[in-house]
Amino acid sequence: MLLNSTKISILYIDDEEENLSAFKAGFRRQYEIFTATSAAKALSILNEQKVHVIIADQRMPQSTGVEFFDIVRKVHPNPIRILLTGYADIEVVIAAINKGQIFRYVKKPWDTLELQTTINNAYEIYSTRLKLKNKVEELERANDELNRFVYSTSHDLRSPLASIMGVLSLAQMENSVVDPNGYMGMIETCVKKMDFFTIKVIEYYRSKKVDKAVETINFTALADASIEVLRLQNPAIKFTFTLNQMTEFQTDTFRLSVILDNLLSNAVKYQKPQESNPCVKLSITVNEEEAEIVIEDNGVGIIEEHVNNIFQMFFRSNNSVTGLGIGLYIVKEALTRIGGEIEVKSSYGAGTTFKISVPNSAKHFL
Numbered sequence: 001m002l003l004n005s006t007k008i009s010i011l012y013i014d015d016e017e018e019n020l021s022a023f024k025a026g027f028r029r030q031y032e033i034f035t036a037t038s039a040a041k042a043l044s045i046l047n048e049q050k051v052h053v054i055i056a057d058q059r060m061p062q063s064t065g066v067e068f069f070d071i072v073r074k075v076h077p078n079p080i081r082i083l084l085t086g087y088a089d090i091e092v093v094i095a096a097i098n099k100g101q102i103f104r105y106v107k108k109p110w111d112t113l114e115l116q117t118t119i120n121n122a123y124e125i126y127s128t129r130l131k132l133k134n135k136v137e138e139l140e141r142a143n144d145e146l147n148r149f150v151y152s153t154s155h156d157l158r159s160p161l162a163s164i165m166g167v168l169s170l171a172q173m174e175n176s177v178v179d180p181n182g183y184m185g186m187i188e189t190c191v192k193k194m195d196f197f198t199i200k201v202i203e204y205y206r207s208k209k210v211d212k213a214v215e216t217i218n219f220t221a222l223a224d225a226s227i228e229v230l231r232l233q234n235p236a237i238k239f240t241f242t243l244n245q246m247t248e249f250q251t252d253t254f255r256l257s258v259i260l261d262n263l264l265s266n267a268v269k270y271q272k273p274q275e276s277n278p279c280v281k282l283s284i285t286v287n288e289e290e291a292e293i294v295i296e297d298n299g300v301g302i303i304e305e306h307v308n309n310i311f312q313m314f315f316r317s318n319n320s321v322t323g324l325g326i327g328l329y330i331v332k333e334a335l336t337r338i339g340g341e342i343e344v345k346s347s348y349g350a351g352t353t354f355k356i357s358v359p360n361s362a363k364h365f366l
Contacts, residue, residue: 007032008123009050011079013042013068014057023055026112031119039068046072051079053122057108058085058092066096073101078129080122084108147205154201161195203258203330212337214361215253219243219284219291222253226260227282230268237268238279245286250362255334260293262327263354267297270352275299286360293356302346310344 009032012023020035027033034049036042039062045051054072056065069081083105085093093105103122106115168188171177177184220243227239260282267280281296302310311332335342339359346352 008119009052010034010055010119011036011042011045011049011051011053012055013037013039013060013065014084015060015062016057019057027116027119030116039063039071042068043072043075046076046079051076052126053082053119054079055082055084055119058083064092066092066101069096069101078126080126082106082118082122084110150201150205154198154205157198158195161191161198164191165195201326212252213254214250216362217249217251217253217256217291219245219249219286222257222260223282223284226257226264230264230280234268234271234278236278237271238277240279240281242281242283243286244284247286247288247360248362249286249291249360251291251358251360252338255338256358258334259331259340259356260295262331263295263356266327267295267299267352270299271297272300272349288360288362290360291358293358294353295356296351296353298351301348301350301352302344303348304346307344307346311342 058065313329343355
């Protein structure tokens, strides 16, 4: 039974004209039928006509049915493939089914009812796959629109937040507001948190949408820029940076800076308040194949059972520290875009080490 009123379109390939004529005579009223005596003619029809189901004989002089299907599925993957064969080829047929080259096989000479049922089942699968593909495309469009809306909203929010921060700064400088309960400080903290969140949303969107731009990386400049900002947040932290670079390194500068900024920011944010010698170590080793980046801190660490979850969006391992649970998710997304990998080792109460490997795009131009 058809899923809709569409007439099933079938392409039948067989080098024997008698078989093609017999198939047409038996099924012309139920289906729209195209026939071909060779693989070349069949491909020509597929390029010009919409075909739902392809039926091919296994024993053909120029190529077997399985060989033909192996070519067809790369160029025209949507039509469902059915093989006509005898018992002698059963091992080849089973292998073809396992490799996804064919949907089902029908023994020759075919039974009309069996072949008709197989064709209708094949069309149901074709229709289901088409509906699923359309639904996926629809969801992708909706997701893209949602992402653009969130980005636009977050971007627009930064202007009023900056205005609020400016008014608060003026009030503090002029001492024009009496605030015995510390409400001004609470407002400032909340505004900063919201501004930080909007920055992360914008960062996440850009990391997903901005095209990859491969450039030569200046690791010293990149690291210094990140560390300089973080020193202002916590002057007590001792930063150590070492670079061992043997060759030129190229990758996406924007995404690499996003990765470094987020990981170094976490290393600062999750320091122990009572630590007398807080430190963050950044070491980078570059060769022709990749850059290995290691970021190590002596902060609060991560509970063992949380380590596998830290790259999930909004997951927070430590609720005692203010955070959004989005930074490491952004890191993972950015790394995926540039083909990198990340490992994490942590000891709760002793610190965390992130090791990143990023492939060197420069080697493709050597």
